[in-house]
Amino acid sequence: MKKQVTININGEDYTSEIEPRTLLVHFIRENATLTGTHIGCDTSSCGACTILIDGKSAKSCTILAIQAAGKKITTVEGLATAEGPHPLQEGFKENHGLHCGFCTPGMMLRAKELLEKNPNPTEEEIRWGISGNLCRCTGYNNIVKAIQYAGAKMRGEELPSTEPVFVE
Amino acid sequence: MIPATFDYSAPSTLDEALKLLNEIGDEAKILAGGHSLIPMMKLRFAEPEHLIDLANVPGLAYVRFEDGQLKIGAMTREVDTEESAEVTERFPIFKDVAKLIADPQVRNFGTIGGNLAHGDAANDQPAVMIALGANLEITGLEGKRTVSIDEFFYGFYATAVQEGEILTEIGIPVPSGKYGNAYHKIERKVGDYATGGVAVHIELDDDGTCTKAGIGLTNVNPVPLRAERSEQALVGTKVDAEAIANAAQYASEDCNPSDDLRGDADYKRRVIKSLTKKMILKSLERANA
Numbered sequence: 517m518k519k520q521v522t523i524n525i526n527g528e529d530y531t532s533e534i535e536p537r538t539l540l541v542h543f544i545r546e547n548a549t550l551t552g553t554h555i556g557c558d559t560s561s562c563g564a565c566t567i568l569i570d571g572k573s574a575k576s577c578t579i580l581a582i583q584a585a586g587k588k589i590t591t592v593e594g595l596a597t598a599e600g601p602h603p604l605q606e607g608f609k610e611n612h613g614l615h616c617g618f619c620t621p622g623m624m625l626r627a628k629e630l631l632e633k634n635p636n637p638t639e640e641e642i643r644w645g646i647s648g649n650l651c652r653c654t655g656y657n658n659i660v661k662a663i664q665y666a667g668a669k670m671r672g673e674e675l676p677s678t679e680p681v682f683v684e
Numbered sequence: 685m686i687p688a689t690f691d692y693s694a695p696s697t698l699d700e701a702l703k704l705l706n707e708i709g710d711e712a713k714i715l716a717g718g719h720s721l722i723p724m725m726k727l728r729f730a731e732p733e734h735l736i737d738l739a740n741v742p743g744l745a746y747v748r749f750e751d752g753q754l755k756i757g758a759m760t761r762e763v764d765t766e767e768s769a770e771v772t773e774r775f776p777i778f779k780d781v782a783k784l785i786a787d788p789q790v791r792n793f794g795t796i797g798g799n800l801a802h803g804d805a806a807n808d809q810p811a812v813m814i815a816l817g818a819n820l821e822i823t824g825l826e827g828k829r830t831v832s833i834d835e836f837f838y839g840f841y842a843t844a845v846q847e848g849e850i851l852t853e854i855g856i857p858v859p860s861g862k863y864g865n866a867y868h869k870i871e872r873k874v875g876d877y878a879t880g881g882v883a884v885h886i887e888l889d890d891d892g893t894c895t896k897a898g899i900g901l902t903n904v905n906p907v908p909l910r911a912e913r914s915e916q917a918l919v920g921t922k923v924d925a926e927a928i929a930n931a932a933q934y935a936s937e938d939c940n941p942s943d944d945l946r947g948d949a950d951y952k953r954r955v956i957k958s959l960t961k962k963m964i965l966k967s968l969e970r971a972n973a
Binding site: 563573574580583629645648649 | 692786787793
C-alpha cells in the first residue's frame with residue numbers, strides 16, 4: 517500500500533515510503549522535519565499551512581503528499597538566502613507584522629506569490645490576496661504594511677515608514 | 685484529521701483513467717483539485733477505496749474560444765478563468781464568481797470541473813453555468829456525450845456523470861449581440877458557502893429588448909436552481925423597473941431555502957430577491973457598456 521515519493525523542498529529532495537493518505541503538511545513537518553509550516557484549523561480555512569507548490573500558494577493540509585510527488589515546494593525555511601532575510605521577513609519584522617507568529621509563515625508564502633504576480637498591489641488587492649490567511653492577533657493592518665514594505669523593497673523603491681499609525 | 689486508507693493511481697492518459705475507473709467500479713473516485721473531496725475524506729464523510737488523480741492526464745486544462753463557444757477543460761483551475769483577460773473581458777461573471785470561491789490558495793488548485801461534478805448546490809459555479817446555458821461533455825469508455833446543465837444535477841452529490849465516466853469539458857455559447865452577466869453571493873465571511881447567490885446572464889437586441897435571460901441560484905434549493913419564471917419575466921421586455929421587480933419577486937418565491945446557521949428561509953428569500961435585482965441591473969449595465 518505504501519508508495520515511495522520524492523518531493524523537493526527548498527531545493528533538497530526528500531524521499532519517503534508513505535501511505536497515499538499522508539497529507540502534504542505531515543510530510544513536510546514529520547518526514548522532512550521542517551516544522552515552520554504550521555497546522556492551524558486543519559480544514560483549509562486558516563492558511564497557517566500555506567506553502568508554495570511550483571510557485572503557487574497552496575494549503576498543505578488539503579493536499580496529499582503524493583499529489584506533490586516530483587514537484588518543488590517552498591516553505592518558510594526556504595525564504596531567507598545567504599544574503600539575509602527575504603524582503604517579506606524584513607517587512608514583517610520592521611512593521612510588527614506578527615504577535616504570536618503562528619500565521620506568519622503561511623502569510624509570508626501567500627504574500628510571496630501575490631507580489632510575484634502583482635509587484636505593486638493596492639491595499640485592497642493585498643487584503644483580498646491574504647483573504648485565505650487568518651491572523652487572530654494583529655488585526656491585519658501591520659501585515660498589510662509589512663507586505664507593502666516588502667513590495668517596495670523588491671521593486672527597489674524607497675521604503676515606507678515603519679512608524680506606527682495611531683488612530684484617534 | 686487523516687483520511688481513511690485508500691489506494692492511489694495517477695494515470696497519464698484519459699483512456700487509462702477510464703479503464704481504471706471501469707475496472708475498480710464505484711469504490712473508485714476521481715481526484716481533480718481535491719478541495720471538496722479531501723476535506724470530506726478527512727472528516728470521513730467520504731471513504732473511497734481508490735483515488736484516480738487526473739493531474740497527470742494531459743489536455744484537460746484549457747480555456748479557448750472555438751465554434752462560437754467558450755470551451756473550458758474540466759481540470760482548469762479556478763484561478764485560470766479568474767486571471768484570463770480573454771475570458772473575463774467577454775464573461776466578467778467569471779471574475780465575479782472566482783473572487784467569491786473560497787480563497788486564492790483554494791482557487792490555485794480547485795477545478796471548474798470538480799466544482800460542478802461535486803454536485804453540491806452550495807458551490808458557486810453551478811448557478812453561473814445555469815445562467816450561461818452551459819453544456820457538459822462527459823467521457824466514458826464508449827465515447828463522449830453532451831448534456832445540458834439543466835439535465836446535469838440529479839440531487840445532493842449526484843450528477844449526470846455516471847459510474848465509469850469523467851466530466852471532461854464545459855462549453856458555453858458565446859452570444860453574437862449585446863449581452864451582460866454578473867454573479868454575487870451573500871456570505872457570512874470570506875470563503876464561506878453562500879447564504880444565497882444569484883447568477884444572471886441577459887442578451888439584448890438593438891432596441892434594448894431582452895431576447896434571452898438565464899438566472900441561476902446558489903444554495904437555496906436541494907440542487908442548483910434555474911429561476912425560470914424570473915427569466916420569463918425579463919424576456920420580451922426592455923428590462924425596465926417593473927420587469928426587474930417581477931423577476932426578483934419570482935426568484936424569491938420559487939427557491940426553496942432551508943433554515944440553518946446562515947439564516948432562516950425567510951431571510952434567504954429576501955437575500956435572493958435583493959441579489960436578483962442587483963445582478964440584473966449589473967448585467968444590464970455591462971450589456972450597455
